[in-house]
Amino acid sequence: MLKHILRIAIALVFIASGFVKAVDAVGFSFKLEEYFSPAVFNIPFMERQALVIAVLVVVLEMVFGFLLLIKSQLKFTLSTLIALCVFFAFLTFYSAYFNVVTDCGCFGDALKMQPWQSFWKDIILLIGLLVLYFLYRKDFNETEQKSNLKKYLSAFAFLAMIFVISWGITHEPIIDFRDYKIGTDLNIEKQNIAENPSQFKTYYSLKNKKTGDILEVNQDDYVNEKKYWEEGSPWMIQDDKTTSKLVKQGYESEISKFKPETADGIDLTGEMLKAPKAILIFSYNPKQADTEVLAQAEAKLSQQKDALVMGISTNPNTFKTINNTMMDGTAIKTIARSNPFVLTLKKGKIVDKMSAEDYIKQKN
Template sequence: MNRAVLNFSRIFVGVLFIFSGLIKANDPLGFGYKLEEYFDVFHISFLSPFATGIAIFLCVLEIVLGALLLFGFWSKKVTTGLLGIIIFFTFLTFVSAAFKVVTSCGCFGDAIPLTPWQSFSKDLILLVLIVYLFINRTKILPVTQNPGQQKAGLIGVLAISVLFSIYTYSYLPVLDFLPYKVGASIPDAMKIPEGAAPDVYQILYKLKNKATGETKEMSDKDYLKTEIWKDNNWEIVGQPEQKLIKKGYEAKIKDLVISDASGTNYTKELIENPYYNFLVVAYNLKDTNEDAIGKLNAMTLDLTEQFNIRTVLLTSNSAQDAGVFSKNHKLLAEIFYADAVPLKSMVRANPGILLMKNGVVVNKWSFRSLPSLEKLKAAYFNK
């Protein structure tokens, strides 16, 4: 019985750590953005420039520790490492849940969104299992006692996890779980279906009795049902509080608004363009790859002249900064503006490129993997 429990704990924890690490390693930039949220909450924003590097390190660490636990190699060191990690993350998710500082933990990336309380519950289960493994660490048997094979296993897992993380960082996630994935219709993702359930709210009033000084809190329904409003001794104090009771249907894309420098909304015009068009996403012009911008500028000229294809650059920078950037780089693309959050979700690159047609994402690339003009012509425009 004890052996069965030990094996179950080892396999469950090992597989979950590998899965969690791989899901985040599939999108290290996205995990880095999530870490930046935590850095801001805990007032350690000086770490933000290193967020992506820290994200890749944590992904690799999870995968390696999970694999070594399954292999049974160096059980004392591995269980100690797992215990340290899970104590840290259990504390982190508890703080996030209790104080509502981060709405989504990012434990499984965008593949399986968890609320902070769900994530905390998951970490509590893992904590119990890992404590059990730590107590029984000497009973974990390795699949091989050969030191050379053990080192080879470590090097192999380490190399695969590092290379995979670097690949997805450089050339976009292998699996895209975001609403702007290839084949997605952005206009459809922004719509709320007819008849979909709306959010349900409750209005809370704070009441005070002018005669006795007694105070109470009452919902809007109870306020009307009890007819307390007829009693002149009771008065509403302060502003009513609106509380979400039940979450209704939420559009997959709810925060995308594209405007020009004057604030005019161009979202519908740009997103629903019935012809091929390029969206160049450079959410932060200060950090964007300038060599890539130069190459895209030359491609924009050719595509406009040969195929009358509209190319726009989307950024979250100010119109003033974008104007200076455009002048310095002699940009041919039109510049429009949107919040950084949806731009980061559109494509995990700076700059990244979306090929759109009639609101559908035909394809998208990191600036490192954008095909040549000739390949684009053959694949899309000469057909």
């Protein structure tokens, strides 16, 4: 009885993990790009294959999670999931130990996990899978009974998975777990961030010139302890090792990074959030954006006489017929996955968002 409960529980974890990444495979590919970047594993040629790898990982999680749930091909299924867990554990340990990727994306944007939390989650899953392998080892050679129910369930699950993944890639995620979901009021979010900000403290690395001892002291203790800074003190600050650490987590929201500016650095956030209606077209990578789609979207946007229309990208010359503003590419990626895409605000509230291709096809 217990082994069946454990099997179902682990299967559901893999299915849930795969599903939240499946609805936003493009977002998961952005996370993989972080791992492939020079700052982490330094394999930049893999960045071009990030989306393919993301889809492959998602399919493996969902397919083998489903096979474990229906107790099919147990030996191969458990072996594959164990291998996946070992791979994920390595990634999350590397992220946690070297502090290079702050969120592994294990559960997409639905559930953010710190690197060490992700690592221990993988270890617990790995232990659970090893226990299942041991408990079910006598069943590996039994002839599996095929049933029409299993066939129909498998076919339905596979088709549903393909639909969810492809829709998220060609349009936008069918379920939006991000901070910028439709209905979000950016003004309220900005207010919440301002009222409950995160607090940081500066930590100094001090070296004793006489003994060679090294001590880390926060900014308050440094000021209060005269021995660290008085004339003749042996303690010297190592400027290159001064760090800033989070001491109080405030209100968390990706909307804190929403700050469109002109090429001269003039902040236009307030103007956009106060407008009765604002239609914004974004591109996080103008060089890879379809120029024809951009042109058609701009032409349609130019006809909007009752709205504030702005183009937001990483390049001050992306848009030819509407005003250009700039924003960090990573911040743009957190809003939507299409390149380019269109966001509609009414007094700062998100009322619509879609790929530029869908916007062009939309009837006025």
